[in-house]
């Protein structure tokens with residue numbers, strides 16, 4: 001039998017998958033496969049789980065994890081903030097959020113992005129000396145207000161390209177020189193982030209808090225008063241994080257706030273909020289029994305990218321109550337040997353062509369990283385309470401051609 005369904009928003013009835021209130025087949029009969037299904041109520045649940053269990057920090061959802069407009073609407077309705085990294089993400093966020101709920105953390109900011117951020121009073125993070133130089137150019141041109149609040153990104157390792165490594169004397173000196181050159185740049189906070197899908201969550205956040213404390217000490221010695229510390233993202237998918245871990249994390253934050261009562265803490269989870277709210281349904285195209293059993297799907301690494309770093313689990317949506325006792329390799333149908341989704345994975349020995357495979361934890365860093373390659377991009381479905389709807393159509397050859405200025409290349 002399939003071990004257990006990972007989240008309560010997904011159930012099994014007579015061995016068949018139910019998403020929200022719908023049998024998976026009600027969706028796939030209309031959309032075909034592959035299809036990405038996003039469960040809105042799970043996103044809301046994950047936000048509230050964080051709000052309740054990690055109340056020592058403000059939440060800024062990391063837009064890059066999944067920028068589907070319906071996702072952003074739920075995030076905005078839940079009154080949390082959003083973290084963006086590009087002009088595209090900033091413009092998108094401004095449709096749903098006021099400037100004061102947005103934080104901009106991109107590495108090097110171009111003129112248009114910085115201008116928009118300053119105009120919209122976005123919490124802007126300076127991550128590089130180039131960012132500070134651009135701010136100084138603005139100040140010279142009279143474009144900065146008397147006090148422009150800025151956060152500094154602090155590097156979490158000495159090899160990081162993002163942020164200022166305050167353990168390096170040369171960087172410390174240069175940073176101070178830049179800050180002294182300005183009358184308007186008002187450093188109010190710091191920002192730290194290292195990576196996504198952090199395995200030793202507590203150690204990682206202890207490390208980030210220690211770096212933050214060092215930075216606060218260094219900056220306060222230079223007369224800079226830090227009021228806001230953003231500790232970044234990196235939490236695994238909500239279903240992978242037990243309650244105890246969240247409360248230990250919160251204990252760290254509460255302890256910090258006991259020592260620094262005037263400093264507000266923030267985190268930027270992306271994957272935690274949307275990861276397990278997305279499931280991908282794909283068809284089994286065939287099983288090849290060569291040296292090993294290989295299940296070919298109509299979805300591969302172009303829609304479940306390795307780079308997404310998701311903890312993907314698989315099951316056969318129409319065979320949930322049989323034994324999962326046969327080891328198989330799950331792969332896509334791309335013409336490359338690297339199109340492997342999982343090796344040695346237990347599936348039912350009865351898995352066959354026409355079955356529907358479900359991939360759990362497919363909601364973060366999938367859609368934003370989809371690659372068409374030699375296929376057409378799948379549709380997206382939104383499930384909420386007693387409704388489901390297609391929110392992005394499946395691509396067709398025609399819609400693909402319409403991405404281009406149409407010319408007269410076609411055969412007459």
Ligand SMILES: Cc1ncc(COP(=O)(O)O)c(C=O)c1O
Pocket residue numbers: 062065083105193195196197198232233234235268269270271272364
């Ligand atoms: C600056 C920043 N904040 C937040 C995140 C979100 O990370 P995650 O989705 O792992 O929580 C990222 C992504 O790597 C990031 O670069």
